[in-house]
Amino acid sequence: MFKLIKKDRDTQARLGKMTTSHGEVDTPNFMPVGTVGSVKTLTPDEIKSADTQMLLANAYHLFLRPGAEVIKQAGGLHNFMNWSGPILTDSGGYQVFSLAQLCKIKDDGVEFKSHIDGSSFFFTPESILEFQQVLGSDIMMVLDECVPYPSQHDYVKRSLKLTTDWARRSRHRFLRCLEDTGSQQSDRNNGPITTQGRQYLFGIVQGGMYFDLRKEAVDQLIEIGFDGYALGGLSVGEPRELMYDIVESTIPMLPDNKTHYLMGVGTIIDIFESVERGVDIFDCVVPTRNGRNGVAFTATGKMQIRNARFKNDNTPIDRECVCACCKGYARSYLHHLFKANEILGLRLLSLHNITFYAKLMQNIRQAIKEDRFLEFKKEFLGNYNT
Amino acid sequence: MFKLIKKDRDTQARLGKMTTSHGEVDTPNFMPVGTVGSVKTLTPDEIKSADTQMLLANAYHLFLRPGAEVIKQAGGLHNFMNWSGPILTDSGGYQVFSLAQLCKIKDDGVEFKSHIDGSSFFFTPESILEFQQVLGSDIMMVLDECVPYPSQHDYVKRSLKLTTDWARRSRHRFLRCLEDTGSQQSDRNNGPITTQGRQYLFGIVQGGMYFDLRKEAVDQLIEIGFDGYALGGLSVGEPRELMYDIVESTIPMLPDNKTHYLMGVGTIIDIFESVERGVDIFDCVVPTRNGRNGVAFTATGKMQIRNARFKNDNTPIDRECVCACCKGYARSYLHHLFKANEILGLRLLSLHNITFYAKLMQNIRQAIKEDRFLEFKKEFLGNYNT
Numbered sequence: 001m002f003k004l005i006k007k008d009r010d011t012q013a014r015l016g017k018m019t020t021s022h023g024e025v026d027t028p029n030f031m032p033v034g035t036v037g038s039v040k041t042l043t044p045d046e047i048k049s050a051d052t053q054m055l056l057a058n059a060y061h062l063f064l065r066p067g068a069e070v071i072k073q074a075g076g077l078h079n080f081m082n083w084s085g086p087i088l089t090d091s092g093g094y095q096v097f098s099l100a101q102l103c104k105i106k107d108d109g110v111e112f113k114s115h116i117d118g119s120s121f122f123f124t125p126e127s128i129l130e131f132q133q134v135l136g137s138d139i140m141m142v143l144d145e146c147v148p149y150p151s152q153h154d155y156v157k158r159s160l161k162l163t164t165d166w167a168r169r170s171r172h173r174f175l176r177c178l179e180d181t182g183s184q185q186s187d188r189n190n191g192p193i194t195t196q197g198r199q200y201l202f203g204i205v206q207g208g209m210y211f212d213l214r215k216e217a218v219d220q221l222i223e224i225g226f227d228g229y230a231l232g233g234l235s236v237g238e239p240r241e242l243m244y245d246i247v248e249s250t251i252p253m254l255p256d257n258k259t260h261y262l263m264g265v266g267t268i269i270d271i272f273e274s275v276e277r278g279v280d281i282f283d284c285v286v287p288t289r290n291g292r293n294g295v296a297f298t299a300t301g302k303m304q305i306r307n308a309r310f311k312n313d314n315t316p317i318d319r320e321c322v323c324a325c326c327k328g329y330a331r332s333y334l335h336h337l338f339k340a341n342e343i344l345g346l347r348l349l350s351l352h353n354i355t356f357y358a359k360l361m362q363n364i365r366q367a368i369k370e371d372r373f374l375e376f377k378k379e380f381l382g383n384y385n386t
Numbered sequence: 387m388f389k390l391i392k393k394d395r396d397t398q399a400r401l402g403k404m405t406t407s408h409g410e411v412d413t414p415n416f417m418p419v420g421t422v423g424s425v426k427t428l429t430p431d432e433i434k435s436a437d438t439q440m441l442l443a444n445a446y447h448l449f450l451r452p453g454a455e456v457i458k459q460a461g462g463l464h465n466f467m468n469w470s471g472p473i474l475t476d477s478g479g480y481q482v483f484s485l486a487q488l489c490k491i492k493d494d495g496v497e498f499k500s501h502i503d504g505s506s507f508f509f510t511p512e513s514i515l516e517f518q519q520v521l522g523s524d525i526m527m528v529l530d531e532c533v534p535y536p537s538q539h540d541y542v543k544r545s546l547k548l549t550t551d552w553a554r555r556s557r558h559r560f561l562r563c564l565e566d567t568g569s570q571q572s573d574r575n576n577g578p579i580t581t582q583g584r585q586y587l588f589g590i591v592q593g594g595m596y597f598d599l600r601k602e603a604v605d606q607l608i609e610i611g612f613d614g615y616a617l618g619g620l621s622v623g624e625p626r627e628l629m630y631d632i633v634e635s636t637i638p639m640l641p642d643n644k645t646h647y648l649m650g651v652g653t654i655i656d657i658f659e660s661v662e663r664g665v666d667i668f669d670c671v672v673p674t675r676n677g678r679n680g681v682a683f684t685a686t687g688k689m690q691i692r693n694a695r696f697k698n699d700n701t702p703i704d705r706e707c708v709c710a711c712c713k714g715y716a717r718s719y720l721h722h723l724f725k726a727n728e729i730l731g732l733r734l735l736s737l738h739n740i741t742f743y744a745k746l747m748q749n750i751r752q753a754i755k756e757d758r759f760l761e762f763k764k765e766f767l768g769n770y771n772t
Binding site: 036037038040041042043044045061065066069070073074075080081082311312314324328329330332333335336337339340342343344346347348 | 422423424426427428429430431447451452455456459460461466467468697698700710714715716718719721722723725726728729730732733734
């Protein structure tokens with residue numbers, strides 16, 4: 001499902017293409033986050049107008065609300081939310097450990113109480129995979145334990161053993177789906193095909209901030225075999241340089257012909273640094289959450305639209321930007337909308353920000369294509385006030 | 387600016403057309419409310435897609451925030467909010483008396499403290515007219531005192547004297563604008579022409595629930611002479627039948643060749659009853675506020691989308707409706723969005739509701755055209771669970 005098109009001359013940056021049943025995704029690419037089946041404040045049409053190619057949704061949230069039955073009856077998540085492009089669903093591992101209450105890890109899964117109403121649930125690697133099949137996501141993620149930062153080596157080592165075991169069980173269940181659905185023999189090693197099309201399964205490399213454990217994780221996941229590999233447990237509070245070091249040492253161990261996904265990242269600078277180290281896809285709430293907080297991304301850095309200096313500024317946020325926000329509205333109006341707590345303001349900045357991110361990724365791809373990624377990075381970050 | 391096209395055979399219902407510098411408005415018509423320069427949650431493109439022809443905005447709110455200077459520098463309200471169709475602006479009289487604090491009525495105007503930050507302001511009939519000229523609204527409203535319900539006859543009589551005096555001063559200031567701007571003599575009795583085009587001024591009939599005072603108000607306003615006449619001080623808590631009686635007795639006293647505007651109304655049934663009595667235009671927050679509260683309008687009545695029975699309902703709100711909400715999303719998804727407090731839900735129901743209102747007005751116009759208004763009213767309300 002992933003095709004490596006070209007490597008940058010000077011760095012580990014890669015140009016690639018993922019092919020899913022719901023369309024192609026050019027890499028490097030960035031997925032806006034539609035936590036509960038909606039990229040906050042935006043319609044799928046708007047998301048598409050921003051040149052977004054793929055979304056992320058959260059299995060944990062969707063499992064709790066609206067639940068499997070509702071989405072099943074709606075014909076899967078694509079139908080339910082009216083998004084016809086590719087969707088990647090996070091397994092819920094990260095959410096269980098960060099949001100849920102009274103989370104108890106057991107060998108066969110994780111017990112937790114819902115952050116919404118306190119009711120109890122038990123996720124197993126198999127159950128969360130089956131739920132992602134109901135969602136019909138193009139890319140499913142295995143259940144993992146995302147260890148906090150900092151964690152002791154022996155704790156992370158024990159956790160990794162469990163995560164690897166869960167990964168093996170996920171892959172096993174993934175292949176067995178095939179038999180259940182009576183798919184053709186030729187698809188035997190490629191996973192299930194649902195009414196939503198073929199689904200893929202990615203493994204998640206854990207191992208905390210320990211290089212030896214990251215290597216162990218990679219070796220084991222490759223042995224099991226996945227359609228793509230994600231780096232999890234990063235951007236969890238560690239120093240930025242440490243994250244880059246982990247990415248830099250881990251990515252080269254992954255197969256060249258599979259997608260490299262850095263989960264939960266990130267900021268503009270993190271994206272540049274990680275693309276340079278060989279990462280293909282990203283997801284983060286940064287563009288949408290910032291938009292709702294009145295922060296717009298521009299070529300010169302972030303802009304807080306509530307700032308008094310925009311009160312009478314009748315220029316758009318970005319003259320070059322083609323989004324409906326920049327084409328139709330001046331900073332003065334956006335400033336007013338945020339001052340007056342009007343929802344339209346949240347919408348317009350969210351739309352601008354995901355357009356900005358999609359355009360950035362497009363420019364990064366073009367730069368890799370032309371072997372000038374480092375040049376583009378230097379030029380962009382030179383103008384961008386982090 | 388108003389052309390009476392036809393009267394219904396059986397009732398006082400009228401078919402007409404208003405012509406403004408920003409486009410034509412077929413009457414009867416309904417204006418969604420864009421209180422602070424945004425129809426809550428929606429873009430102008432969406433409002434237009436709903437077949438909305440004209441918006442209302444509030445001078446009181448816009449005066450306080452963002453204020454005259456910002457809108458002046460943005461080139462008027464149309465430019466500021468990116469809406470190219472007609473706009474009617476309320477004078478702020480109603481808001482001063484309902485929202486502001488420590489409101490003191492004086493002969494020459496009204497002193498009040500802002501509901502936002504408590505700072506003091508003084509509105510005069512002239513100052514609020516001048517502010518509406520800065521806004522560049524197509525239809526401006528005079529400053530009036532909106533008396534509460536119930537009020538004693540002698541209080542309403544004294545209030546009416548003031549309101550009439552303010553109306554006279556407003557008209558005087560309106561005509562003087564002409565001289566200020568050096569417009570042609572031929573426009574002398576037609577008011578000012580700004581960069582936004584010609585503006586019109588409507589008078590407001592007050593008089594509480596007293597028929598004699600309503601008559602007095604009408605007589606005086608007609609003597610002063612306005613481009614259109616509004617009924618104010620209704621839908622302020624009085625019994626519904628009393629409002630209909632006031633409308634029924636007041637409208638026939640107004641000139642046939644001028645717009646009849648019932649301010650702040652209303653519900654579906656109020657619109658039918660008032661159109662039947664000769665009202666041409668309406669404004670109300672009902673469709674948008676209901677939308678944000680999870681209530682969708684349908685041919686059979688209002689629907690609370692949070693209701694559990696919609697959890698698995700994979701049909702649209704209204705199969706006949708052409709809005710983006712009904713074309714793209716099922717009730718199950720909308721139910722989920724409201725349960726999960728997603729802003730997209732507020733947007734989609736607001737859009738559906740203003741589409742529903744615009745379609746209703748279109749059907750009312752068609753019925754009047756075909757001399758079957760009463761038939762249509764009976765049929766519609768027969769299906770509609772009020």
